[in-house]
Amino acid sequence: MIKHIVSWNLKNKGNPGDAISVKNALEDLNGKIPGLLRLEVGIDFSFTGDSANLVLYSELESKEALATYQQHPEHLKAAEVVKASCCDRRVIDYEI
Secondary structure (H helix, E strand, O other), X not given: OEEEEEEEEEOOOOOHXXXXXXXXXXXXXXXXXXXXXXXXXEEXXXXXOXXXXXXXXXXXOOHHHHHHHHHOHHHHHHHHHHXXXXXXXXXXXXXX
């Protein structure tokens, strides 16, 4: 199993609607991409200097499923919503 975790900061931190739009676009991928087992998005409430504004946590069947996910048309569509609202992307992929 692969765990794919991504964090972002919002370009416009004063607009909480951007975080909700990103969350909805990404969570809508559940059930649409082969090999994607689970995906959730969290919106930070702590607002510390060290925290990111959003985090994506996802589980995929394999490295091949991650590659499929990353190129899937539904993911690419959601990525446009993310790119419009977010910056400072950090990612980690690991296998368990």
